[in-house]
Amino acid sequence: MNALRSLKGAKALVTGAGSGMGRATAELFAQEGAMVAVTDHVLAPAEAVAATLRDAGLDARAWKMDVSDGEEIARVVREIGEAFGGLDAVVNNAGISAFSPIDSDAYEAVWERSLTVLLSAHHRVIRAALPFLRRSQAPRIVNIASTEALGATAQDSPYCAAKAGVTGLTRALAVELGREGITVNCICPGPIDTAMTAGVPDEHKQTFARRRTALLRYGRPEEVAHMTLSLCLPAASYITGAVIPVDGGLMARNA
Numbered sequence: 558m559n560a561l562r563s564l565k566g567a568k569a570l571v572t573g574a575g576s577g578m579g580r581a582t583a584e585l586f587a588q589e590g591a592m593v594a595v596t597d598h599v600l601a602p603a604e605a606v607a608a609t610l611r612d613a614g615l616d617a618r619a620w621k622m623d624v625s626d627g628e629e630i631a632r633v634v635r636e637i638g639e640a641f642g643g644l645d646a647v648v649n650n651a652g653i654s655a656f657s658p659i660d661s662d663a664y665e666a667v668w669e670r671s672l673t674v675l676l677s678a679h680h681r682v683i684r685a686a687l688p689f690l691r692r693s694q695a696p697r698i699v700n701i702a703s704t705e706a707l708g709a710t711a712q713d714s715p716y717c718a719a720k721a722g723v724t725g726l727t728r729a730l731a732v733e734l735g736r737e738g739i740t741v742n743c744i745c746p747g748p749i750d751t752a753m754t755a756g757v758p759d760e761h762k763q764t765f766a767r768r769r770t771a772l773l774r775y776g777r778p779e780e781v782a783h784m785t786l787s788l789c790l791p792a793a794s795y796i797t798g799a800v801i802p803v804d805g806g807l808m809a810r811n812a
C-alpha cells in the first residue's frame with residue numbers, strides 16, 4: 558500500500574474510545590495498521606475494545622483518561638506518548654449530551670460540564686500531545702464537533718456553544734500550528750446511531766432522518782470513522798482548518 562495512503566506504524570490516541578464513534582475510530586485505525594491508545598473515562602469498555610483488537614492481532618492499549626480532569630489528561634497523554642515513542646494522530650472525540658432550557662436551575666452546572674468535557678478537554682489534550690506531535694512526520698489533529706455547531710436545537714445551548722467553540726478552536730490552531738506542518742481539522746457528525754442517541758425511539762429516529770437528511774437515515778459510527786481516518790493519513794497534508802459535516806446531507810437540505 559502507498560505509504561501516503563496508509564496509517565501503518567502511525568501512533569494514534571482516541572478519546573472516548575470505549576463506545577460509539579470513538580470505538581469505531583480506534584478499531585478502524587488499528588485495522589489500518591496504527592498503534593492505538595484507546596482512552597475513556599471508564600477503563601473497562603476501553604480495555605474491552607483494546608483486548609478485542611489485540612485478539613485480532615492488532616496493536617492497541619487501553620488507558621483510563623477522564624477528559625474533564627486536566628491533570629489526568631496531562632499525565633496520561635505523556636504516558637501514552639512515552640509508551641508509544643511518539644504520537645502522530647490525536648482524535649478528540651469524547652462527549653456527553655447536555656440538554657438544558659436556558660431558565661433551568663441546572664443550567665449553570667450543565668453549561669460548566671459541557672464546556673469542560675466538550676471544549677476545554679480538546680485544548681488540554683492537544684497541549685499535552687504537542688511535544689510528541691512536533692516530532693511526527695505527519696502530525697494530525699481531528700476534533701469531533703457536531704452539526705449542533707452549525708445549526709441548533711432548542712434547549713441544547715450549552716452543547717451548541719461548546720461544539721461551536723470546537724470549530725473556532727480548530728480554525729485558530731490550524732492557523733497557529735500550520736507553520737509546523739501540524740494539521741487541525743474538525744468533523745461535524747449529524748445524527749449517528751450510538752449510545753448517545755440510544756434513548757431516541759427508532760420511530761422518532763426514522764421520522765427525523767426522513768424529514769431532515771438527504772440520505773433519509775441515521776449514520777453509523779464507522780461512517781464518521783472513515784472521514785477521521787482520511788484526515789489522519791499522511792496524504793491529507795494540505796487539508797487544515799476544515800470543518801466537515803458527516804451528516805447524511807442534513808446541513809445541505811432545506812426541504
Ligand code: NAD
Pocket residue numbers: 572573574575576577578579596597598599622623624625650651652653654674701702703704745746747748749750751752753754778
Ligand atoms: P457515545 O456515548 O457512544 O460515546 C461517547 C464516549 O465518550 C463514551 O465512551 C464515554 O464513556 C466517553 N466519555 C464521556 N465523558 C467522558 C469523559 N469525561 N472523559 C473521557 N471520556 C468520556 O457517543 P458518540 O455518539 O459516539 O459520541 C462521540 C462524539 O460525537 C461526542 O463528542 C458527541 O458529542 C459527538 N456527536 C455525536 C452525535 C450522535 O448523533 N451520536 C452527533 C454529533 C456529534
